[in-house]
Amino acid sequence: MTVNGTRYDRDVEPRTLLVHFLREELGLTGTHVGCDTSYCGACTVIVDGRSVKSCTYLAVAADGADVRTVEGVAVDGTLHPVQEGFWERHGLQCGFCTPGMIMSSVALLEQNPAPGEGEIRHAIEGNLCRCTGYHNIVRAVEYAAAKMRGEEPPAPDWEVPS
Amino acid sequence: MYPRKFDYTAPRTIADAVAALAGDEGAKVMAGGMSLLPLMKMRLLSPATIVDIGRIDGLDRIEDRGDHIAVGALVRHAETAASDLVQTHAPALARAASLTGDVQVRNKGTTCGSLAHADIAADQTAAVIALGATMVATGPGGTREIAAADFFVDTLTSALAPDEILTEVRIPKGGSGSAYDKLGRRGGRSDYAVAGAAAWVDKTNGSITAARVAVTGVGTKPMLVEAVGAALVGTDGSPEAIAAAAEHATEGVTLLEDLYGSEEYKAHLAKVYAARALTEALGG
Numbered sequence: 276m277t278v279n280g281t282r283y284d285r286d287v288e289p290r291t292l293l294v295h296f297l298r299e300e301l302g303l304t305g306t307h308v309g310c311d312t313s314y315c316g317a318c319t320v321i322v323d324g325r326s327v328k329s330c331t332y333l334a335v336a337a338d339g340a341d342v343r344t345v346e347g348v349a350v351d352g353t354l355h356p357v358q359e360g361f362w363e364r365h366g367l368q369c370g371f372c373t374p375g376m377i378m379s380s381v382a383l384l385e386q387n388p389a390p391g392e393g394e395i396r397h398a399i400e401g402n403l404c405r406c407t408g409y410h411n412i413v414r415a416v417e418y419a420a421a422k423m424r425g426e427e428p429p430a431p432d433w434e435v436p437s
Numbered sequence: 438m439y440p441r442k443f444d445y446t447a448p449r450t451i452a453d454a455v456a457a458l459a460g461d462e463g464a465k466v467m468a469g470g471m472s473l474l475p476l477m478k479m480r481l482l483s484p485a486t487i488v489d490i491g492r493i494d495g496l497d498r499i500e501d502r503g504d505h506i507a508v509g510a511l512v513r514h515a516e517t518a519a520s521d522l523v524q525t526h527a528p529a530l531a532r533a534a535s536l537t538g539d540v541q542v543r544n545k546g547t548t549c550g551s552l553a554h555a556d557i558a559a560d561q562t563a564a565v566i567a568l569g570a571t572m573v574a575t576g577p578g579g580t581r582e583i584a585a586a587d588f589f590v591d592t593l594t595s596a597l598a599p600d601e602i603l604t605e606v607r608i609p610k611g612g613s614g615s616a617y618d619k620l621g622r623r624g625g626r627s628d629y630a631v632a633g634a635a636a637w638v639d640k641t642n643g644s645i646t647a648a649r650v651a652v653t654g655v656g657t658k659p660m661l662v663e664a665v666g667a668a669l670v671g672t673d674g675s676p677e678a679i680a681a682a683a684e685h686a687t688e689g690v691t692l693l694e695d696l697y698g699s700e701e702y703k704a705h706l707a708k709v710y711a712a713r714a715l716t717e718a719l720g721g
Contacts, residue, residue, distance in 0.1 A: 288442070289442075289443055289444065289445035289487065290439055290440045290441070290442055290443060292439070292474075292478075295439075311438050311478065312475055312478070312479070313471065313474075313475055313541075313542065316539070316541060319541055325515075325544040325545070326540060326541050326544055327541050327544055327545045328541045328542070328545075330478075331470060331471060331474045331475060331478075331545075332470065332474075332545065333445070333470065333474070333487075333489075335445055335447075335489075336447075336467075336470070336489060336491060379540065379541070382540075383540075397540075398540055399540075400539045400540060400627060401538070401539025401540050401541045401542065
């Protein structure tokens with residue numbers, strides 16, 4: 276399969292899950308294992324353009340596929356607008372869900388460059404954040420969407436005490 | 438969590454897939470794997486062989502066949518939900534597919550896979566029953582057709598034989614409308630259905646000439662509740678007629694209490710959602 280633009284040829288046991296292949300075989304540990312039951316979305320990667328849960332995906336079924344992980348979204352050390360949005364709008368606290376949130380958000384913005392707040396919330400329905408950080412995650416995606424459209428991102432919705 | 442060890446085969450034709458199933462009692466079909474793999478990881482199920490049908494050409498289509506539309510075995514929930522054909526001729530199925538799982542699940546899981554899995558709280562099961570769909574099973578002896586209302590036999594049990602594959606579901610065109618709605622386990626419409634109902638109606642000259650309602654989540658299997666449709670036929674489809682018909686929503690249903698509600702609560706929800714689905718199917 277191709278992962279973040281690099282082709283890898285490996286023999287795997289049929290039961291090897293894509294997330295374990297990425298983490299243990301290729302050393303790409305940015306993709307996290309959270310609930311391991313296909314609920315939490317921490318393991319989200321993009322396979323052939325579609326966001327999927329790599330904990331519920333046989334690596335062998337991704338034979339020949341184009342896989343993108345969180346390690347592949349920044350280009351030459353420059354953060355992807357979605358990563359920048361999470362930074363600028365405090366879209367993370369502990370950071371565990373963040374790789375999955377970023378991949379779901381990247382997939383959303385590739386399909387819908389101008390999502391409304393409801394569409395953003397619907398798009399990250401399959402990603403759980405236990406720091407209860409959804410509000411700022413939505414703001415982070417709005418920031419990224421504006422940047423990717425070449426527009427000025429909306430101002431942060433917090434006030435800095437004077 | 439790793440599943441137990443298994444052999445894996447990815448045949449390129451339906452015939453080869455059926456042969457692989459027929460020759461191996463411990464074999465299971467996998468399309469998207471969104472139902473099968475979690476069971477295997479929790480070791481509730483440990484098939485000896487996975488027959489991955491994901492590389493068979495021609496199963497990933499939604500086709501217009503004149504008097505019906507056909508949804509192939511590899512059509513993903515997201516594709517069913519977004520399809521103009523399904524939205525036009527089977528809005529209940531498009532809606533149910535859009536409410537199945539979450540984005541990532543809908544990107545990988547398949548409509549036919551969910552139907553074959555026959556979960557008691559799945560969404561599209563109720564939709565295909567209400568729409569009067571026909572399930573096409575392909576086995577060693579060729580294909581056979583099974584009415585959707587007869588397909589769901591019991592909890593997690595369909596009418597498919599172990600060596601049969603659900604290769605497509607056919608939904609007849611016609612009727613004046615259909616709809617699906619549910620209460621999800623995570624509140625709103627998220628996650629599996631605590632209770633859900635699909636409705637299909639045909640209304641001519643102000644009178645209901647045919648109606649079907651199916652419920653999911655409330656009983657031991659998704660099922661057609663004939664009494665609702667029977668009570669609605671001949672009426673004008675008014676809110677009062679819908680409310681009266683929906684009172685029958687649990688007739689013949691073996692209610693099942695679970696973590697999400699008592700039998701009494703589920704019976705109440707079945708009536709509420711039957712009425713909502715009928716109202717929406719009638720354009721209300």
